[in-house]
Amino acid sequence: MSEPWRIVVAKPGLDGHDRGAKVVARALRDAGNEVIYTGLRRSAQQIVDTVRDEDARFLGLSSLSGAHQHLFPKVCELLKQQGLNDVIVFGGGIIPVDDREPLYACGIRAIFGPGTPTSEILEFIEHSTQLENTGVGQDSDWHWTSSS
Amino acid sequence: MTIDFLNQAKSGDRRSLARILSALENGTLGIEHALSVLGPVPSPLQDEWQTLAVTGAPGVGKSCLLDGLLRSWAEKGLRVAVLAVDPSSPRTGGALLGDRVRMTVVDDVDLNQLIYLRSVATRKASGSVPVIVEDMTKVLLALGWQKVIIETVGAGQSEVRCAALADRIVVVEGPARGDGIQAEKAGLLELADAVLVNKSDLPGAELHADEIRESFELGVGNAPPVCLTSALQKSGISEAAEMLLDLSSSGRSERARWRERLLAHHERKILESPKLDDLLVKLAKGSILLDEALDIIGGTNDE
Numbered sequence: 001m002s003e004p005w006r007i008v009v010a011k012p013g014l015d016g017h018d019r020g021a022k023v024v025a026r027a028l029r030d031a032g033n034e035v036i037y038t039g040l041r042r043s044a045q046q047i048v049d050t051v052r053d054e055d056a057r058f059l060g061l062s063s064l065s066g067a068h069q070h071l072f073p074k075v076c077e078l079l080k081q082q083g084l085n086d087v088i089v090f091g092g093g094i095i096p097v098d099d100r101e102p103l104y105a106c107g108i109r110a111i112f113g114p115g116t117p118t119s120e121i122l123e124f125i126e127h128s129t130q131l132e133n134t135g136v137g138q139d140s141d142w143h144w145t146s147s148s
Numbered sequence: 149m150t151i152d153f154l155n156q157a158k159s160g161d162r163r164s165l166a167r168i169l170s171a172l173e174n175g176t177l178g179i180e181h182a183l184s185v186l187g188p189v190p191s192p193l194q195d196e197w198q199t200l201a202v203t204g205a206p207g208v209g210k211s212c213l214l215d216g217l218l219r220s221w222a223e224k225g226l227r228v229a230v231l232a233v234d235p236s237s238p239r240t241g242g243a244l245l246g247d248r249v250r251m252t253v254v255d256d257v258d259l260n261q262l263i264y265l266r267s268v269a270t271r272k273a274s275g276s277v278p279v280i281v282e283d284m285t286k287v288l289l290a291l292g293w294q295k296v297i298i299e300t301v302g303a304g305q306s307e308v309r310c311a312a313l314a315d316r317i318v319v320v321e322g323p324a325r326g327d328g329i330q331a332e333k334a335g336l337l338e339l340a341d342a343v344l345v346n347k348s349d350l351p352g353a354e355l356h357a358d359e360i361r362e363s364f365e366l367g368v369g370n371a372p373p374v375c376l377t378s379a380l381q382k383s384g385i386s387e388a389a390e391m392l393l394d395l396s397s398s399g400r401s402e403r404a405r406w407r408e409r410l411l412a413h414h415e416r417k418i419l420e421s422p423k424l425d426d427l428l429v430k431l432a433k434g435s436i437l438l439d440e441a442l443d444i445i446g447g448t449n450d451e
Binding site: 042053 | 166167237242255267269271
């Protein structure tokens with residue numbers, strides 16, 4: 001049996017809605033991963049510190065407040081600054097399709113909207129570890145094409 | 149690759165420290181090799197402790213209380229590492245590690261250089277603490293963390309495995325956890341070097357603390373201190389933090405500690421045996437008997 005992935009699920013910024021993050025955390029847990037949940041209202045720096053200290057392979061960011069265009073790139077930038085280039089970052093919540101390209105450009109490898117089956121997130125986790133250079137600071141144009 | 153991590157961790161890089169702890173957990177790095185690069189585990193001064201287990205039933209407030217204790221210790225300039233253990237699913241092997249949610253002190257920019265918090269899943273180990281925590285503790289101490297706190301999984305009355313891994317044991321209790329007879333029952337409380345009765349803002353806390361004190365007084369040797377705390381109202385925390393720093397061993401449990409150590413290491417040898425998966429398959433199929441499996445796996449030899 002291979003070792004479980006360590007995955008941080010985080011809620012950046014002033015956003016109190018964490019049902020989605022909890023559903024995703026639960027699905028990841030039930031798939032045999034070790035999920036570290038940060039709790040609500042974390043700053044970008046706090047999230048990056050958590051990823052570093054917990055040795056996470058993945059970071060999932062959830063936002064329903066509309067501040068994703070500010071917060072997600074900030075987290076990616078700090079991850080790169082701290083040399084955490086190989087961490088694979090994905091996001092979810094209320095993120096309009098038009099907003100997604102710039103987030104992919106920051107190194108986020110998937111954005112999942114409402115209605116995404118949790119099995120799709122698990123497929124992404126599996127798939128992204130089989131490809132090369134899918135970390136946030138690694139040179140690749142690849143991103144997951146999500147169903148919603 | 150690993151040697152780079154070890155050297156970088158030695159120069160203070162926390163990502164490398166985190167990676168080393170993962171490598172220990174995953175069995176890709178041995179403790180002897182790690183310590184050969186990092187240097188030896190420093191010896192404790194006289195009667196001082198280096199490792200403290202914080203244990204108690206689920207929901208008594210271990211994590212919230214620890215958050216307050218960590219703040220007090222960090223404000224004194226102590227470098228404290230925490231290994232916060234949560235259970236792995238016996239079905240899927242997955243885990244939700246939620247202790248960080250409560251420990252907001254790690255988000256305090258003035259103090260977080262002095263605190264390292266790592267969530268640990270029990271993985272295949274039984275009991276409230278996986279024995280690999282012992283190796284993780286050694287690495288943290290060798291890297292200059294002065295105190296290592298092991299927060300166990302929410303533990304029941306007979307869950308004493310933490311005795312194998314820590315110099316001192318603090319049992320966290322709460323109010324309304326039964327009558328005086330509960331405090332008289334054998335088990336975890338007997339191994340406590342101190343008891344913190346948390347949620348002292350709720351009725352019944354003082355009564356429960358008295359019942360525990362009374363029970364200790366009936367026993368032999370020095371009675372461990374019993375203190376009231378409220379993590380919610382932040383009362384009694386700095387006093388408890390102070391008391392714990394000077395805590396001496398109750399000395400009542402040497403034999404029990406060694407028994408737990410022996411059991412923990414025996415279990416680890418079985419869990420790490422390459423024959424284990426094959427044996428479990430055969431046992432489930434009914435093609436061998438339990439006694440035969442025990443003979444094959446041994447567990448007392450490395451091979």
